[in-house]
Amino acid sequence: MPPYISLPEGSVRLLRLLPNSDQNSPIECRLITFPALDSGSTHPYESLSYVWGSDDSKRPIYVDRNELYVTANLHVALSHLRHCLLERMLWVDAICINQSDNVEKGQQVQLMAKIYSKASRVIVxxxxxxxxxxxALEAIRAAADEQPANFPVDKTNWGAILTLLDRGWxxxxxxxxxxxxxxxxxxxxGPAEIDGLPHKRRSIPA
Incomplete structure (x- = not known):
């Protein structure tokens, strides 16, 4: 487990997700303290919105060269978010908050709205x-780009969309x-992604 240092009031930790061209290599990260949430602008980090998932099949990642076990769902999310060449700056609650410190957890929960609103982007x-x-994602993307009356969605697409909407998130x-x-x-x-704001799509290569 990484040696968490007490956070100054109003500060958060951010996660530097280190790049690797080998998708099967261990996930390596660094934690940094970030004190500037009260400024008026957004900041160059992304917040992750996800379901923690079961504790039964945790997998290791390395944070500041220390082993930390995270849920399988978070592990696969970080695997998909990791770039082959560039660092990615993230806020991920399970890692950026010291989960063994109840006082810190309470303080950070109070900052959650600000953490998400100051992020350059929220990744769902x-x-x-x-x-x-x-x-399902392609059908949703296409429907957002077309006039709804002119874009029929067949039964197969509807079934896939309804199954997607039944996920835990x-x-x-x-x-x-x-x-x-x-x-x-x-x-x-998985590897598929769509912009949550219609007509402003952008993809990030993994």
Whole structure:
């Protein structure tokens, strides 16, 4: 477990997700303390909105060269977010908050809305690709780009969309705060992604 240092009041930790061209290599990260949430502008980090998932199958990552076990869902999310050449700056609650310090957890929960609103983007991670999720995201993307009356959605697409909407992320209460506070949203399911704001799509190579 990384040696967490006490946070100054109003500060957060950010996670530097280190690049690697080998998708099977261990996930390596660094933590930095970031004190500037009270400034008026957004900041060059992305906040991750996701479901923690079961504790039964945790997997290791390395934070400041120390082993930390995270849920399988978070591990696969970081694997998909890791770039082959560039660092990525993230805020991820399970790692950036010292989960063994109840006082810190309470203080950081009070900052959650600000953390998500100051991020340059909120990444919604729905999980691995399965049950036609790629098809569902493409149908949603296409429908957003067309006049709804002119874009028929067939039964197969409807089935895939309904299955996607049945995922655990949509059952979380916290998502209302995380997405409502976001200035920009990227929705990811496995390697597929769509911009959460219609007509402003952008992809980030993995």
């Amino acid at each position: 991670w729905l999980g691995e690709a399965a049950d036609g999720s790629d098809q 949509f059952e979380r209460i916290w998502v209302l705060q995380e997405v409502a506070a976001a200035r920009h949203v990227l929705i990811k399911c």
